Amino acid sequence: MIAALGAFDGxxxxxxxxxxxxxxxSDxxxxxxxxxxLTPHPQLLFSPKSPALLFTEQERHRLARFLSVPQYVRIPFTRETADLSPSGFLDALHALCGIKGVVVGSDFRFGKGRSGNVSFLxxxxxxxxxxxxALEQMRMGGTPVSSTRVRRVLLEGNLMETxxxxxYPFFVSGPVVRGDGRGRTLGxxxxxxxxxxxxxxxxxxVYACVVFLNGKRHAAAVNIGRNPTFPGARARRFEVHILExxxxxxxxxxxxxxxxxLRPELHFSGPAELVARVKEDVAAAKCVTALLSPEEDSVLERLSRDENLLVQERSTVSVE
Structure with missing residues (x-):
């Protein structure tokens, strides 16, 4: 196997x-x-206070499909795995995957204490x-493209640069659960x-977004926040109004x-003022989605597919 190695958050x-x-x-x-x-991401094992990740395991799997990755091998990352020496890690990798070649970024580190580097590899x-x-980091706008940079831009609310x-567009996947039901009463x-x-x-x-239902694309507006217009403390929510x-x-x-x-979350004087602004948000979201190019539409449609991919769960060998 020719293995592209990395954390691949995103x-x-x-x-x-x-x-x-x-x-x-390969060709x-x-x-x-x-x-x-590796799964879970090494940051989650060693740094409980580490920044949240861009994508969940299920979302990374979807991205592998989207990018036509023929094999997506997820090695469980445990304390045992982390304690492997660089040579031990490569031995285990070969035993699991039958390695014929490796491709990494120039800053790739591996093995116990991240002691293995590109020169060693x-x-x-x-x-x-x-x-x-070993490939040098890609640069855009004179700055390396990295998961850290993507996280920073996302946290600034700049979805277009993200x-x-x-x-491809940043996305969120999750089950729909019961809320307050207030949105329906407001129309x-x-x-x-x-x-x-x-x-x-x-x-x-509030964000303009797209949702696919039964293969059909829908414009939508998302509110991320705590609904400050209404009294009472509540957890942060991710609420989607899907048009039509x-x-x-x-x-x-x-x-x-x-x-x-489209805008930050705001406190309104009451339901009437909120409804008036939501109408504007919905119109703006519809406009944003109407201006998508054919290429952007194609990317969204491909991302929405649920095709089969060979996913292999592997276990590492014992620590040296």
């Missing part, structure tokens, strides 16, 4: 050049290729007879999507593709 454009190189080496050598990553690959490529860095029923705790979200506010939709969505898993921030 499969952003920088990651995608690794996939392209792995595919090239050259005749060996199969795929992504090998290059020497080991040569000794083991593997193909090897999509530029990712190569704007919403689907309350349960977002995993580790999932990073943009700042509170009367379906009962409870318990259904919904994927919401965020396109543009």
């Amino acid at each position: 499969f952003h454009r920088g990651h995608q050049i690794l996939l392209k190189e792995a595919r090239r080496l 050259f050598s005749g060996a199969r290729w795929g992504v090998v990553t 290059e020497r080991e690959s040569r000794r083991r007879g593997w193909f090897f490529t 999509a530029e860095l990712l190569g 704007f029923p919403t689907a309350n999507v349960a977002v995993p705790a580790m999932k990073l979200l943009p700042p509170d506010g 939709c009367d379906a009962d969505l409870y318990d259904r898993v919904l994927s919401v593709f965020l396109l543009q921030r």
